[in-house]
Amino acid sequence: MSILVVAEHDNNEIKGSTLNTVTAASEIGGDVSVLVAGSESSSAAEQASKISGISSVIHVDDPIYKNFLAEDLGNLVASIAEGFNYILAPATTFGKNFLPRVAAKLDVQQISDIISVEDPDTFKRPIYAGSCIATVKSNDSVKVITVRTTAFDASLMSDSSVTVNPGDVVDSLNNSSFVNDEIAESDRPELTAADVIVSGGRALGSSENFKIIEALADKLGAAVGASRAAVDAGYVPNDYQVGQTGKIVAPSLYIAIGISGAIQHLAGMKDSKIIVAINRDEDAPIFQVADYGLVGDLFEAVPELTDSV
Amino acid sequence: MKILVPVKRVVDYNVKVRPLSDNSNVDLNNVKMSVNPFCEIAVEEAVRLKESGQATEVVVVTVGGDESQEQLRACLALGADRAILAQSEGLLEPLAIAKVLTKIVESENPNLVILGKQAIDGDNNQTGQMLAAMLDMPQATFASELKIEGDNAVVTREIDGGLQTISVNLPAIVTTDLRLNEPRYASLPNIMQAKKKDLSVQNVSDLGIDVSDRTSILSVELPPTREAGVMVDSVEELVEKLKNEAKVIT
Structure with missing residues (x-):
């Protein structure tokens, strides 16, 4: 079993949601690789290489990935997907935005927002605003999954690091552009x-x-x-x-x-x-x-x- | 500019949904059904673009059974010009719905597709993004502001850290978040008028696409319930409990 976790990061640091997603991947069981796609994102890739329990990092660095636009990120992940049995991303606005594009490209019914791994094909997820919990079995040969981060502990960081392999850029669709972010600055915890x-x-x-x-x-x-x-x-x-x-x-x-x-x-x-x-x-x-x-x-x-x- | 608005018939948001007694699925017998709230926001945005002269036609479409005509009529009463029912047997999964919508987009050629970011039944948050990928179109999800500027849509998106603005080339797919607008209520004359508007029916089985289910629901259960808590009489008592009983503050 090989699992690809798409890391959420800000080009400098890995976000906590990535660590929760790696834990979900470990519960499925298998070889876990982490994709860091960004721009001038070497420090994020280096940090990712120290996540416990993973076997490698794929690093794709290009200006087109700077703002994680769904079109280019989706096509990149779909191109890397071959050879993986699972593609996971956190169920944050980052993961929710691009991962369904990957599922569509691979002709897979995505399983959104899982809260537990029952077996390698079966997952629990909340439906109807959490009024009910559905146990869902995926019959697709590749599983595309977003992970509810609060349902899985964060993976630890280790002192040693795994290999960081460069990956290939996929040509941009050039149909979307970033204008600006208004991110609230706060001294309070996230x-x-x-x-x-x-x-x-x-x-x-x-x-x-x-x-x-x-x-x-x-x-x-x-x-x-x-x-x-x-x-x-x-x-x-x-x-x-x-x-x-x-x-x-x-x-x-x-x-x-x-x-x-x-x-x-x-x-x-x-x-x-x-x-x-x-x-x-x-x-x-x-x-x-x-x-x-x-x-x-x-x-x-x-x-x-x-x-x- | 022509706008296509895909909508979904879902359990009304006020209904408390429960599993069937055999836990095979949720119990949808005799519950009130409505237009998904995010879809209503999508219809409202499209109608406002028409009212401001930026759009010429608003077409609503749904994928579902005959009963979904009720929700299409509701959207026509909100100001959509005509409706399409892509008739399916049973409820389709988001991947299959996106495939059906791809066919509709290819025949209708809209300049803009606006749809809800998620349906409040499955809470999947997939269909818009999947549709965009199948059409190789740009997307702007979780929109809280939408402006048409020439051949682009400039969209402010609600993201975890705050807001992000992007510009996408038209034709594009936009999915709505809660604060894009506040949908109007349909007036009685508009409800009457909606009955006369065009509603065409297409059969999904005629589209030549694979809409089979890729997942199976093994069971549906209630979430674990929380133990009943205690009421405290004063702030002093609350602080004492938090410090000494729950031990969550020091």
């Missing part, structure tokens, strides 16, 4: 990697009021999240959204403040280890998944909590 998350909902009422969420987060060294309602209302940017269509998180501690707990939000956070809910409405569905619930006025409770932790 949402999907944070050990503690403080999330706010519509009950905060304004972006000004959201500062009490941020103050608690900073006291706890936590990341800040939000419900869809809070993002739609413009209190915080889109990349704060936790839920079915936003980020999937599973921190040690998730504090949901003024979030009612729609199933679409629960889908993104219910695998957290400890969930705390603070809400004025004692019937809010969030309390059904919370380990600790506090009914009360968040504008009193949150500052008090910030002062006492």
Whole structure:
């Protein structure tokens, strides 16, 4: 069995999602190779070569891969796919964007967002916003899979490194171009990697009021999240959204403040280890998944909590 | 400019879906069905492009059974001009749906295809990207803003770290994220008018493509439930529990 993991990176560093995906690959079992496709990305390739449990790194470096545009990355991965039984990528916006193109090129039905490997052909994945878990068997000879990163531990890094082999560039389709990124700079931990998350909902009422969420987060060294309602209302940017269509998180501690707990939000956070809910409405569905619930006025409770932790 | 909008009939987003008692699949008996919310956003965006004079025709298409006509009519009531039902037996997988849509795109020749980024039943997030690959077209997924500038679509995309803007040559495939727009409600006159709009039916079996299932669902179960928690009476008690019982803060 040979498995190709497509690494998510920023041309300098490997992202944590890559390490979770390698673990999923190891659970399938076989020879794991990691593809690092980027531009001026030698340091990312070198870092990838130190991931425990892999047998080689394929490094393809060209300006056309600088921004990981789906057209060129998809064609590259499809061209490398021959000889591999499995192609894996993290189920982040990076992997979701290009991997279905690879599956289409290979005439394979992709299995999205797996949360466990049952056997080499069979996987579990959430459907209907996590209301149900389906056990799905793939009958394709090649498996193309995205991996829910919170469902697999991160692979460790080792002191030794495996060989880095250069790979061939595939001619660009030249039909898409990068304009710009607006990536939020923050001193807080990244949402999907944070050990503690403080999330706010519509009950905060304004972006000004959201500062009490941020103050608690900073006291706890936590990341800040939000419900869809809070993002739609413009209190915080889109990349704060936790839920079915936003980020999937599973921190040690998730504090949901003024979030009612729609199933679409629960889908993104219910695998957290400890969930705390603070809400004025004692019937809010969030309390059904919370380990600790506090009914009360968040504008009193949150500052008090910030002062006492 | 002609816009094609593929849509999907799915369980309404308010329905709490449960497995069948034999766990063979989900129980869809007597549940409310709707247009997938992301598809509604796609229809809305296309209709707005027509209303602003940038598009000339909006065609909606779905792949499914006869019952999907209901969702096509709903899209016509939102402002689409005509509809195509690619009639299939049973529900197709995203790969097969993308193959059917490829045939429709080849015969309709739209300048732009807008579709939802995912359907809220399978949560696969595949069809748009697969369609783009089969047609060798550029794609702009997870769109929160779409502007037509000459022969290009300039699209702002919602990505994990924030926002990314790309420019794709037309014809292109765009998939919608939640904040692209807020879909309108169909007015009663528009619902009445939609009944008279053209809805053509094609049979998927006539398209000469392989739409067989590549995966099998072995079982569908409820996710593990969380143990019931406790309610605390004060912030003080909460902090005490988090420190000494859960040991998640120090």
